[in-house]
Amino acid sequence: MATESSGSGDPARTIALLWGTLQLPRRGPKHALTTDQIIAAAVEIADGDKDLAPLSMRRVAESLGVGTMSLYTYVASRAELVEAMLDSAYGEAVAELEKIDADDWRDGLRQIAAIEWAMYLRHPWMLQVFTGRPPLGPNAIAKYDLELRVVDGIGLTDVEMDSAITLVHTHVEGVARRKVEAARVERQTGTTDQQWWQAIAPALAEVHDPASFPLADRVGLAAGQAHQAAHNPEHEYAFGLECLIEGIAALVRRAAG
Template sequence: MTVRRSGEGQPERTLALLWRNHRKRAPDAGRATPGREARGAGRRPSLDVDEVVMAGIRLADEQGLVAASMGGVAKELRVGTMTLYTYVPSKEELLDLMVDQVLAERDLPGPGEPRPDDWREQIEIYSEQTRAMFQRHPWLAQVSTIRPPVGPGMLAGREYLLSAFLGLGLSPAETNTAALAITTYVDSAAGLEAESELIERATGQSNDSWWYERSDLWETYFDVERHPAMTAIWNANGYQSSTREAATESYRYGLDRLLDGIQAMAPETL
């Protein structure tokens, strides 16, 4: 499965596009703005950046990330590829815009908006919304965000998690570390779930079916003496009946233990 990387575009150009609706001040007069087509006086635009981004997301959702190429999006919007470049200058910027748009779809409560009082319930909202986002857009599993698109959607997630921990009495560094730990765990697990979905779609075969085809491993090749721990768990009926159930249980277990650990470190909860 091919992996693409976010954050590969030209920085100034990418930031201008990501924050196009959140400018603190208007651009300097006469200065060219990324995503704006040079047009004659009175000529109305046929597209805008939002339409381009949503078309890319729609194609990626329906046909996979490879379909959301500049040519593919141009065809979807019934314009020439060169016309599309006047709105989004490259495939790198388009990818960042798509990723940040779906991050914003989580619609996490912002400053002053209603949210649960309990911090753990606030983290549950992040968990649920993030997993649902990956389920709606499984192509996200094909995008490495080690260098993320630093747009409104990405920053909204960071702000939400930090605010959830502010009342626990953790130091600023511990607060940031706790938020990063949640992001690492939840986003990684949600990405693996999405990757599993992509593989099942691509192959037409479920993970359980894939394992069943390899069931001869246990009868022919598995040595109980070399794998005593696995054997003990098997004999005690410790394995889930399906890979999906096992993934769900392990995710829940891991998140609960992570939250328990953060709570144990927080003076205000002791």
């Protein structure tokens, strides 16, 4: 579940920070850091924690060996820092998106999804930020532009192109969140999903009559045996992606039709 929201900092200053046009004070001590160093340190901390909640300006400052107040010369608030962290992570995705060389838009969407999936697993803290008000940094916009190129000219309207890319994002983000949350629960409990099922099975067997829910029992058993768990994020990711690609293909055929 998202616990923070982008777009909560000062809009003008945030844009200046993201686009590198923020003017640092000329008076006072010489600037010992760069904004990129601060952002990189913050990302490293959040990656290590696999959590955004413990991140603070103080921790970032300590990791850089400077006083906390000195960071505010570069980044005015934690909210701005989070937006800059997001755009930095998007930059990694941009580097991969630029390598996409797909003759077929379907393969292109699969590559977009794979890049997004890897990004979230590399930086699980990103899933804690609601981006309904997206960070409009250079990498975020470049990422969007590169993704749109995959579906440009296939027969969709501009609005449909946007919706197709959003659909891929929403699917990948949702499944990645389930995977990350499952890993978090396992770390907190010290118990795997398979161990949990084994522990709860005897108690469930005493109260559950398979004949009362034959369809749930049959399908649930088949899925459980296939995945060795109640859910398999990798299967959900691949299966859902193919379903939505087929749906977009049907829309393209109808438009051509």
